[in-house]
Amino acid sequence: METCNLCQEQTKKTRRGKPHKDLVKVNEPRVFTGASPRGYEEQDYKCLDCDSKFTQSTGKNDLAWTLWQG
Numbered sequence: 001m002e003t004c005n006l007c008q009e010q011t012k013k014t015r016r017g018k019p020h021k022d023l024v025k026v027n028e029p030r031v032f033t034g035a036s037p038r039g040y041e042e043q044d045y046k047c048l049d050c051d052s053k054f055t056q057s058t059g060k061n062d063l064a065w066t067l068w069q070g
């Protein structure tokens with residue numbers, strides 16, 4: 001399935017960017033503690049429109065929004 005326009009835009013958003021309207025949360029956030037200074041969280045999302053999957057991370061060294069192809 002083609003990645004919808006909103007999902008393509010989503011990959012460019014920053015850590016503070018909100019999920020677009022068709023992205024819904026999947027599962028609970030994964031909390032990583034121990035990384036200094038405050039740890040970070042990952043949250044999975046799925047697009048109801050094109051079925052793309054994203055992971056949002058608050059980790060400094062990660063992409064804010066990672067799109068999982070296929």
Ligand SMILES: [Zn+2]
Binds near residue numbers: 005022049
């Ligand atoms: Zn989409």
